[in-house]
Structures are given as structure tokens and as C-alpha cells.
Amino acid sequence: MGNRIGKRAVLTGANQPIEIWERESPPAGPGEAVLKLEFGGVCGTDVHFWHGEVPLPGPVVLGHEGIGIIEELGEGLTTDSAGTPITIGDRVYWQPVTPCYSCYSCTILNDVSMCENAFASLFGDANAPTPATYSEIITLGAGLPFYKLPDDTSSEAVIAFGCAMPTMLQGMERLGGIQAGQTVVVQGSGPVGLAATMLAHLAGAHQVIMIGAPERRLEMARQLGADHTIDITQVTSVAERTERVRELTNGRGAEVVIEAAGVLEAFSEGLQLVAPAGRYLIVGLWSAQGTVAVEPRLINNGNLQIIGTALAAPRHLYQAIQVAQKHQNQLPMAEAITHRFTIEQSQQALEAVAAQETVKAVLVPA
Ligand SMILES: [Zn+2]
Ligand SMILES: [Zn+2]
Numbered sequence: 001m002g003n004r005i006g007k008r009a010v011l012t013g014a015n016q017p018i019e020i021w022e023r024e025s026p027p028a029g030p031g032e033a034v035l036k037l038e039f040g041g042v043c044g045t046d047v048h049f050w051h052g053e054v055p056l057p058g059p060v061v062l063g064h065e066g067i068g069i070i071e072e073l074g075e076g077l078t079t080d081s082a083g084t085p086i087t088i089g090d091r092v093y094w095q096p097v098t099p100c101y102s103c104y105s106c107t108i109l110n111d112v113s114m115c116e117n118a119f120a121s122l123f124g125d126a127n128a129p130t131p132a133t134y135s136e137i138i139t140l141g142a143g144l145p146f147y148k149l150p151d152d153t154s155s156e157a158v159i160a161f162g163c164a165m166p167t168m169l170q171g172m173e174r175l176g177g178i179q180a181g182q183t184v185v186v187q188g189s190g191p192v193g194l195a196a197t198m199l200a201h202l203a204g205a206h207q208v209i210m211i212g213a214p215e216r217r218l219e220m221a222r223q224l225g226a227d228h229t230i231d232i233t234q235v236t237s238v239a240e241r242t243e244r245v246r247e248l249t250n251g252r253g254a255e256v257v258i259e260a261a262g263v264l265e266a267f268s269e270g271l272q273l274v275a276p277a278g279r280y281l282i283v284g285l286w287s288a289q290g291t292v293a294v295e296p297r298l299i300n301n302g303n304l305q306i307i308g309t310a311l312a313a314p315r316h317l318y319q320a321i322q323v324a325q326k327h328q329n330q331l332p333m334a335e336a337i338t339h340r341f342t343i344e345q346s347q348q349a350l351e352a353v354a355a356q357e358t359v360k361a362v363l364v365p366a
Pocket of ligand 1: 043046064065163164
């Protein structure tokens with residue numbers, strides 16, 4: 001096999017126009033896989049990178065949610081990271097993050113989601129073979145976790161929740177589950193909030209209340225299991241929204257509140273929505289730098305727990321495939337994809353996500 005040439009979308013610096021570079025990728029080395037992109041997910045975090053809210057080390061190929069088709073397998077690579085046999089033409093799902101399995105987080109904390117070296121592969125040389133997903137040709141380096149999609153599992157149902165579902169699966173794990181009879185409030189109706197809604201519904205929550213906007217996303221939330229939606233463009237004050245949640249919960253608030261809004265103010269609002277002895281899971285503030293005023297007394301006097309969760313571990317990607325396989329026909333997961341762009345249109349894709357025109361945008365090769 002010779003070199004492959006493909007286009008990739010490169011962010012050269014904060015707020016710069018997205019550039020399309022054409023680069024060669026060599027044949028798969030030992031333990032490597034070369035893929036052709038099927039779908040790349042466009043994530044709100046990519047917009048944060050673009051806007052410079054998260055500093056980058058230099059030009060990077062964007063994209064951390066992908067499904068690709070295996071074109072070539074390097075010597076010794078015969079299974080995915082779960083031991084499932086793989087062959088040319090199989091669809092696989094990955095994130096361009098390779099845990100090192102040798103740092104303090106990986107070996108002492110036993111938490112590969114916080115691997116201190118994992119971002120090296122995500123922010124690698126933009127000229128080199130890349131595992132990033134705004135790219136026609138993808139090279140999965142040796143040791144990068146990836147998982148085969150079973151033949152009956154829709155690529156769209158998985159990529160619609162590209163990094164959102166693994167992120168929420170880790171979040172649910174860290175939360176410690178949801179019991180029947182509990183009310184769950186989800187703040188934020190982007191893909192992470194929609195994944196939270198779906199998982200809370202599937203976990204048997206008594207009711208799921210989604211707080212978000214616009215209506216198109218709230219409608220999606222209802223289809224994925226939200227019992228009530230509160231449109232922040234209609235119910236515009238924190239006091240009114242708090243009152244609405246209290247009306248729905250016999251005045252107590254929600255046993256579980258999940259922050260997936262990505263804005264700082266959501267934190268102080270969410271704290272007021274948690275019922276006594278309840279739990280508050282913070283998922284969406286990863287790139288939201290800054291401070292916000294809160295009343296710590298609420299945590300103290302309410303016996304509240306506040307739980308953070310960042311990113312995901314490889315097992316959560318595997319579980320995300322399983323969630324899609326089991327629920328893709330009952331819940332309209334794939335319909336969350338509202339926008340498709342080519343790699344050349346990456347900047348338009350980012351603009352659409354930034355403007356919240358999308359439920360989910362994906363990139364497909366031209
Ligand atoms: Zn993401
Ligand atoms: Zn590590």
C-alpha cells in the first residue's frame with residue numbers, strides 16, 4: 001500500500017479562519033490502523049478551541065469524535081481494543097486520545113480519563129498522520145483505544161452523541177446511578193444534556209426535567225425521554241425556573257441535577273434546584289473559565305454532594321456503542337444529527353454549532 005492523500009481541517013490559532021490542508025499519510029505501521037473517515041462529530045468544545053477559550057500548543061487538526069472505515073491494518077493488529085476481531089471495511093469508533101497507562105492518574109488513581117499524557121495525541125503535529133477526526137484519512141497509532149461497531153449498529157446513532165455519550169456514561173458512573181422515584185433536572189439541551197436525558201430516562205428516573213433552548217433541542221429532549229421541558233427563552237428568570245422545578249417536585253427540588261449547560265451561571269442556578277440530600281453532577285463547565293457567586297450554605301445545610309466529571313475513559317466509548325445498539329430503534333438517536341458538512345466546510349460547521357442552529361452537526365467526506 002502506498003501513501004494516501006487526504007484533506008484535513010486545521011486550526012492555526014485562536015479565532016483564525018479554519019484552513020484545509022492536504023497531507024500524505026503513510027501505510028499503517030505495526031499495530032496501527034489507517035481509516036477513511038465516515039463521520040466526524042462537531043463538538044461545542046471545538047468551538048471553544050477555535051475561540052481561544054482553551055489554549056492550543058500550535059496548529060492542530062480539529063476533531064475528537066469519529067467513526068471511520070478500516071482501510072489498512074498494520075502488522076499484528078487483528079482485534080479492536082475489546083478483543084473483537086476486525087478486518088478491512090469494518091467501522092470503528094474512537095477518540096484521538098491515547099492513555100499512557102504509566103502516569104500517576106493512569107496507575108495510581110486508576111483513572112485513565114485524567115491521563116496526564118493523553119492530550120499529546122490529540123494535539124499532535126498537524127502535518128503528521130493524525131487520529132483527529134476533521135480529516136479524510138485517519139491513522140490510529142499503536143495503543144490508541146478503538147472499538148468496532150457491530151453490523152446492526154447505526155453509525156449515525158453513535159456519532160450523534162460522539163463525545164457526549166461517553167462523557168455522560170462516565171458522569172453517570174461517577175454520580176453513582178439514578179434510582180426509580182428520583183427526579184432528574186438536566187441543565188442544557190446540547191448533545192451532552194440530551195445524552196444525560198436519555199440515560200436518566202433509561203435508568204428509570206421518576207421524571208426528567210430539561211432546562212434549555214431552543215425549542216428544536218427541547219423537542220429532541222422530549223423524544224429521548226424528558227417528561228418536562230423549560231425553555232429558558234420563555235421562562236427567563238432563575239426565580240421562575242426554580243419555582244417551576246419546585247412545582248414539579250412537591251417543593252423539594254430534584255434528587256439529581258446534571259449541569260450540561262456550559263455556562264457559569266448554570267452552576268449557581270443548579271445549586272438551588274437540588275433537593276435535600278441530593279447530588280449535583282457538573283459535566284459541562286470544562287472550558288468555562290471564570291467564577292460565579294454561590295451560596296455555600298446550600299451545600300452545607302442541604303447535605304448535598306457535588307460531583308465533577310471530565311472527559312471519558314475508553315470503556316465509556318465501548319458502552320456508548322452498546323447503548324446505541326440497544327436503544328437506537330426505540331429512541332430517535334440518529335435524528336439528533338441535523339446538519340452535515342464536508343471537511344472543506346468545517347468553518348461553517350463550527351459557525352452553525354456556535355450559533356446553536358444545530359442539535360448535532362457532523363462532517364462527512366465530500
Ligand atoms: Zn467533544
Ligand atoms: Zn497516563
